Amino acid sequence: MGSSVSMSGQGYAVEGSERIGVGTLAAAFEASPTPMIVCDPRRQDTPIVWANDAFLALTGYGRDEVEGRNCRMLQGPLSDPAVIRMMKDALAEGRPVECELFNYRKDGTAFLNGMTINPVRGTSGEVILYFSAQSDLTDKHRLQAALKNANDDLERQVGERTAALRTALEQKTALLHEVDHRVKNNLQVISSLMLLKARRTPAGEAHDALQAMAERIGALSTAHRMLYSEGDAAQFDLREFAHEFLGDLKAGLDAGRTAVEAEIEAVALSAAMAAPLALMLHELATNAVRHAFPGEREGRVSITARRSGSGMRLVIEDNGIGIQAGTPNPAGFGRNLVEMVVRQLRGRIDWSDAGPGTRVEITIPLETRTGVS
Amino acid sequence: MDDVTAGPNLRILVVEDEVLIALELECLLDDLGHTIVGIAGHSGDAIAMGRDLVPDLALVDIHLIDGPTGVEVARALSADPRTTVVFMTANAKRIPDDFAGALGVIGKPYTERAVANALAYVAGLRSGTAPVGGSLDGLSLAPRPTAGAAAVAE
Numbered sequence: 416m417g418s419s420v421s422m423s424g425q426g427y428a429v430e431g432s433e434r435i436g437v438g439t440l441a442a443a444f445e446a447s448p449t450p451m452i453v454c455d456p457r458r459q460d461t462p463i464v465w466a467n468d469a470f471l472a473l474t475g476y477g478r479d480e481v482e483g484r485n486c487r488m489l490q491g492p493l494s495d496p497a498v499i500r501m502m503k504d505a506l507a508e509g510r511p512v513e514c515e516l517f518n519y520r521k522d523g524t525a526f527l528n529g530m531t532i533n534p535v536r537g538t539s540g541e542v543i544l545y546f547s548a549q550s551d552l553t554d555k556h557r558l559q560a561a562l563k564n565a566n567d568d569l570e571r572q573v574g575e576r577t578a579a580l581r582t583a584l585e586q587k588t589a590l591l592h593e594v595d596h597r598v599k600n601n602l603q604v605i606s607s608l609m610l611l612k613a614r615r616t617p618a619g620e621a622h623d624a625l626q627a628m629a630e631r632i633g634a635l636s637t638a639h640r641m642l643y644s645e646g647d648a649a650q651f652d653l654r655e656f657a658h659e660f661l662g663d664l665k666a667g668l669d670a671g672r673t674a675v676e677a678e679i680e681a682v683a684l685s686a687a688m689a690a691p692l693a694l695m696l697h698e699l700a701t702n703a704v705r706h707a708f709p710g711e712r713e714g715r716v717s718i719t720a721r722r723s724g725s726g727m728r729l730v731i732e733d734n735g736i737g738i739q740a741g742t743p744n745p746a747g748f749g750r751n752l753v754e755m756v757v758r759q760l761r762g763r764i765d766w767s768d769a770g771p772g773t774r775v776e777i778t779i780p781l782e783t784r785t786g787v788s
Numbered sequence: 789m790d791d792v793t794a795g796p797n798l799r800i801l802v803v804e805d806e807v808l809i810a811l812e813l814e815c816l817l818d819d820l821g822h823t824i825v826g827i828a829g830h831s832g833d834a835i836a837m838g839r840d841l842v843p844d845l846a847l848v849d850i851h852l853i854d855g856p857t858g859v860e861v862a863r864a865l866s867a868d869p870r871t872t873v874v875f876m877t878a879n880a881k882r883i884p885d886d887f888a889g890a891l892g893v894i895g896k897p898y899t900e901r902a903v904a905n906a907l908a909y910v911a912g913l914r915s916g917t918a919p920v921g922g923s924l925d926g927l928s929l930a931p932r933p934t935a936g937a938a939a940v941a942e
Contacts, residue, residue, distance in 0.1 A: 592879065592881060595878075596877075596878040596879040597878075598878075599895075599896045599897050600809075600851070600878045600896060602896075602897040603809050603878070603896045606897060607806075607809045607811065607812030607813075608812075610815070610900075611808065611811060611812050611815065614815055633897075637899065639897065640896070640898075659925075662901065663899050663901050666901045
């Protein structure tokens with residue numbers, strides 16, 4: 416962007432503009448609040464040959480202290496060598512420079528100098544002047560530094576807050592595991608209490624009642640053990656659960672006589688359904704297995720569960736003696752229990768004659784959450 | 789449990805701080821034809837009994853009277869290759885990757901069937917015969933099951 420200047424007579428003519436009187440030009444620059452200097456590269460060591468009052472005010476020097484000296488006199492410890500090198504290279508190649516460099520006043524204080532340096536060429540094309548304007552960016556610099564400090568401080572605070580939250584989360588998770596383990600242990604204690612008492616009770620109604628209760632607690636225990644075992648504490652898989660609990664059922668059977676078939680879809684159910692479902696499945700399956708086939712009667716019990724519309728349908732069917740044919744229903748309490756649980760699950764239950772045998776069909780609505788199979 | 793096939797008799801040490809659970813377990817193991825050689829609720833007692841009695845099998849809970857010291861107990865007991873260690877706990881998350889030398893873990897609350905299966909498996913392993921029943925319902929094996937020896941470092 417070097418302008419071409421020709422010197423003639425009274426003034427300087429800048430290419431492409433009107434003739435400007437030297438006096439006017441000089442007066443304008445002298446009076447400008449922008450610090451300015453002119454350096455002469457044709458003299459040894461490119462000295463400052465002119466400086467305006469604003470420059471003297473900025474640097475704290477007198478005119479006779481700066482004229483004749485190279486402007487490197489303003490540099491000091493904080494002056495970035497990389498910027499200086501860049502400046503030298505550009506000027507050596509005849510290019511203009513725009514940079515920020517720490518300079519020092521006469522009293523030793525530093526300021527951030529935002530400067531532009533323009534080479535001015537004569538008619539023959541060689542550089543005859545460097546014209547430089549400066550500006551004190553210290554406040555701007557101070558502002559930026561303050562902003563950076565504020566940012567760093569904020570980041571530190573966020574880091575501390577995050578660490579605190581993480582610690583709190585770890586503590587809460589540990590507490591959750593602790594509570595879960597206590598519950599499981601307590602279920603084991605309850606089960607043990609029941610079984611111990613059953614052992615000490617002579618065969619009869621009391622013993623059977625205790626044993627039956629122990630088994631119901633066992634079903635609840637199975638349900639609870641399956642919860643929280645994998646990552647998701649809010650859901651459980653019906654198929655896995657049924658497999659676990661039916662295994663217990665089949666273990667108590669004479670497999671040659673009674674067959675239990677199960678077809679359970681892998682439905683994800685909310686944890687709140689685990690306990691009631693466990694009780695319900697236990698009652699119906701145990702009832703079918705134990706009471707549908709008195710004496711040496713052989714038979715088959717089938718259990719199916721699958722999604723149906725917006726809910727789930729459960730069917731338990733046996734080919735045994737049927738509802739009517741049974742002696743005063745030994746599972747009376749069990750049937751009440753099932754009906755109460757179905758009501759709790761807001762479902763419907765239908766008992767019917769499967770000729771032969773009994774068919775129980777239960778439909779339960781499922782919440783439309785993430786119940787994906 | 790009416791139709792459990794009686795396997796070889798195991799001498800069993802129960803390490804459990806809940807008295808009721810220990811008592812019921814004792815009855816169950818007795819029904820299955822095994823012998824309880826001791827019950828310990830404290831890690832110190834458990835390790836001492838293990839050293840003195842050298843049980844065939846130790847069933848170890850993780851939370852004992854003196855805190856979550858069951859893992860140390862398992863490590864101490866499994867150092868003797870004559871003893872097989874199985875965890876019985878509600879808190880399987882506390883078990884280290886190497887299972888402290890234990891064969892596996894039975895999760896609480898357990899069913900009697902699970903315990904019976906696990907015992908049949910252990911008895912079969914120790915006598916070198918194929919385990920009766922074969923199913924491992926209820927018993928989760930350690931990644932590298934060893935009968936008592938400490939696991940090799942990774």
